[in-house]
Amino acid sequence: MPLPATKGDLNRLGHRLIASDRIVPADLEQLAFVLSAYQQVLDRVKTQLRDLGLSATGRVKTTKTLTDKLRRIHGFELSRMQDLAGARIVVSDLRIQNEVTEKIREFYESQGCACRFVDRRADPRFGYRAVHLIVRVDGIPIEIQVRTELQDAWAQIVERLADRWGRGIRYGEDPEDPEAQVRYGARTASRREAVERLMELSETSAPLEQNRASVVSSEKTASFVEECIAELQSVAQRDPELLDQKISVRLMEHLNALRDILADSDEPVDQALFAAGAETTLAQLIRACELAFARVSEALTTLRKTVEDHEGRLRGILQEIANARDEGA
Amino acid sequence: MQHYLVIYDRRRGQIIKHRVYPNPKRALAARFDAEREFRDEPDIEVVVLGAESWESLRRTHSRYFKDVRELAEAALEREAHTV
Numbered sequence: 001m002p003l004p005a006t007k008g009d010l011n012r013l014g015h016r017l018i019a020s021d022r023i024v025p026a027d028l029e030q031l032a033f034v035l036s037a038y039q040q041v042l043d044r045v046k047t048q049l050r051d052l053g054l055s056a057t058g059r060v061k062t063t064k065t066l067t068d069k070l071r072r073i074h075g076f077e078l079s080r081m082q083d084l085a086g087a088r089i090v091v092s093d094l095r096i097q098n099e100v101t102e103k104i105r106e107f108y109e110s111q112g113c114a115c116r117f118v119d120r121r122a123d124p125r126f127g128y129r130a131v132h133l134i135v136r137v138d139g140i141p142i143e144i145q146v147r148t149e150l151q152d153a154w155a156q157i158v159e160r161l162a163d164r165w166g167r168g169i170r171y172g173e174d175p176e177d178p179e180a181q182v183r184y185g186a187r188t189a190s191r192r193e194a195v196e197r198l199m200e201l202s203e204t205s206a207p208l209e210q211n212r213a214s215v216v217s218s219e220k221t222a223s224f225v226e227e228c229i230a231e232l233q234s235v236a237q238r239d240p241e242l243l244d245q246k247i248s249v250r251l252m253e254h255l256n257a258l259r260d261i262l263a264d265s266d267e268p269v270d271q272a273l274f275a276a277g278a279e280t281t282l283a284q285l286i287r288a289c290e291l292a293f294a295r296v297s298e299a300l301t302t303l304r305k306t307v308e309d310h311e312g313r314l315r316g317i318l319q320e321i322a323n324a325r326d327e328g329a
Numbered sequence: 330m331q332h333y334l335v336i337y338d339r340r341r342g343q344i345i346k347h348r349v350y351p352n353p354k355r356a357l358a359a360r361f362d363a364e365r366e367f368r369d370e371p372d373i374e375v376v377v378l379g380a381e382s383w384e385s386l387r388r389t390h391s392r393y394f395k396d397v398r399e400l401a402e403a404a405l406e407r408e409a410h411t412v
Contacts, residue, residue: 152391319405
């Protein structure tokens with residue numbers, strides 16, 4: 001169902017909706033008609049996501065959040081609102097988030113639908129991190145939010161707090177009654193400081209998730225290099241004379257695969273090790289692999305230590321939030 | 330796909346009413362009725378959420394179901410199981 005209103009109709013409706021506190025019945029009726037079209041397209045998108053194996057929930061913006069947004073952003077037009085209808089998917093981690101995002105993008109592009117990618121991980125909005133895909137189906141934009149568990153936990157905590165401390169905290173504003181005290185066990189802090197602590201939570205989550213993803217990818221690299229070493233050593237063991245000979249075509253493929261994988265990884269690799277190409281002897285190739293393995297392992301140890309540090313900080317802040325008592329409530 | 334009308338009290342942090350509608354148009358009509366009913370109560374949020382099940386909503390919209398302490402504890406619990 002295409003949108004049953006022109007851009008101009010929508011914008012005029014938006015202006016009327018915020019012109020007074022009471023919305024007249026005719027405008028409510030028109031809004032219901034417009035939102036019904038958004039709902040239908042949203043439901044279709046959710047079904048398509050389900051067919052892609054993705055479990056999504058969705059909502060059409062409430063009249064209050066819709067009018068709040070029109071009032072908050074001066075000059076903002078209803079026809080430009082991209083999150084009037086939105087679907088949400090929560091996945092375990094950053095790696096799955098990237099896979100799911102790509103899957104959705106590929107699907108909608110293959111259907112000829114415009115698809116805009118907004119990476120709020122690279123560009124967080126007041127601490128909010130997620131990936132948003134805005135797909136345009138039948139001319140109606142649907143915002144698909146893809147969040148990791150950690151990104152979602154942060155967003156839910158802030159939303160819930162915003163219910164009591166004012167929705168402005170979602171947009172970088174002070175909480176209501178900003179000096180009211182929040183008790184953390186023996187010590188207290190102001191609401192304003194508590195909100196700042198939430199920003200720290202977001203800033204800690206971001207590198208933690210990134211480093212966790214890097215650990216998984218480095219572990220795969222290390223495991224591949226280890227397998228290469230085992231295979232090359234077994235070739236050398238069967239025929240030690242091969243050690244000083246140039247590598248075979250089959251092992252050359254090994255070398256190329258190894259070089260590609262290491263080039264894609266974040267690990268520092270001396271590409272000169274591979275520069276000899278077909279002139280490389282089996283002994284040199286084994287040595288190159290052993291060096292690469294040592295480097296990847298060393299980098300992994302550092303990464304794991306960084307992850308542990310971030311996890312410690314994250315748990316500390318979460319524990320603090322779990323123990324907090326809002327004295328101003 | 331079900332459509333859940335949820336009426337939520339933000340200050341109290343409680344769902345005060347919810348009802349499931351298999352038909353999205355009916356859910357939307359019920360939403361507008363409820364918005365009219367609660368129009369003088371700014372802390373009441375009226376929303377229609379679409380999901381496969383109520384359980385799916387608990388996962389993606391947990392702020393309607395848990396307070397800040399419970400949300401933080403749930404995140405800690407998940408962290409404890411993250412390898």
